[in-house]
Amino acid sequence: MKIALIGYGKMGQAIEQIATAKGHEIVLRIGIENLEDFTLENVARADVAIEFTSPHSAVHNIRKCIDAGVAVVSGSTGWLQHWNDVKDYVTYKEGALIYASNFSIGVNLFFELNSFLAELMSKHENYHVALEETHHTQKRDAPSGTAITLAEQVMQKIKTKKVWVNHISDNEEELEIISERIDPAPGTHKIKYSSAIDDIEIIHTAHNRQGFASGAVMAAEFLCGKKGIFTMKDVLNL
Template identity: 65%
Template sequence: MKIALIGYGKMGHAIEEIAVAKGHEIVLKINIDNTEEFTSQSIKQADVAIEFTGPDTALGNILKCIENGVPVVSGSTGWLDKWSEVEGAVKENEAAFLYSSNYSIGVNLFFEVNKYLARLMKDYPDYDVEMEEIHHTQKKDAPSGTAISLAEQILENLPRKKGWINEAAHNAEELAIISKRIDPAPGTHVVTYKSDIDDIEIKHTAHNRKGFASGAVVAAEFLENRKGIYSMRDVLFGG
């Protein structure tokens, strides 16, 4: 499989290492210093693009891949308010797109545990819930995309919570997400249900970027030759 890497920072390098080890070929590497090389002609060399950039550039990068008929896997966060534009472009171009806030297989299994626990806890109002996420100091967004995904899963399954905030909660309907930036942490997410009697806690800790990179390559392998919009849930559990 020929892969284009749109975003060639630490994550891009990790993806490259794993993809090459699996026998794939990297045909394009785009970073902030060579954006002029990201052309319709160059992207069409690829069977799949893997896009890890930032909130300011992600949407344009994704649309460019879609409009040129290249399936794109994206892990960029902070742009989802423009989701409908991507959805429309995928339909118009009969293209393929796969998005996840986190490509780690472990995190995506953690997502399923989080949803199940929230469903269990909805009948036990004595337990309040809060979240904590810890990342390295270079991470630009807070809360993390993964933390937002976890929070939204809780809100969908725990009716007593009406919204999340990125600070300590001020009332019982708010779900607190506490963000910490500490080097060299690649990513820790904790969901805690607290009562006067006891606490229940689930936690995922990433030791390095390999889990994220490996999952992104698996997602790219899944997306090749498909049409439509997918998630890591489709990759792991069928789609």
């Protein structure tokens, strides 16, 4: 498989290491120092593009790869207000896209656990639920895309929570997400249910970027040769 890396920071380099170890070829590496090389002709050399950039450039990057006829695995977060437009564009162009707020296999299993626990806890109104997430100081968005996904899962099951907020709140309709940025911290997410009697919490802690990178390569392998829009649930058959 030939891969274009759109975003060649620490995550892109971790993806390259895993992809090449599995026998894949990196045919294009795009970072801030060589944006002029991000052309349709260059992207078209790849079978799949793996895109990890910023909220401000993700939509443009995805569209450009789709225009080049290349499937896209996107792990950029903070741009989902444009999701419907991107989804319609990919469908119109008969392209292929996987977006995930987190490609880690462990995190995607954690998503399933979070949804199941929220359903159980929805029957017990004496528990207060809140989220916490901790990342390194270079993390540009807060809360993290993973935290937002977790919060949305909770709100799907616990109907008293109407909206998530990124601060401490005493409004019972608001679901708190508390964000911290400290170094070094690849990523920790916690969902805590508290009552006067006891606490129940689930935690996922990433030790490094390898889990994210491995999942992104797995997603690219799954997407290669396909058309349509998929999720990590499809990749992992969850």
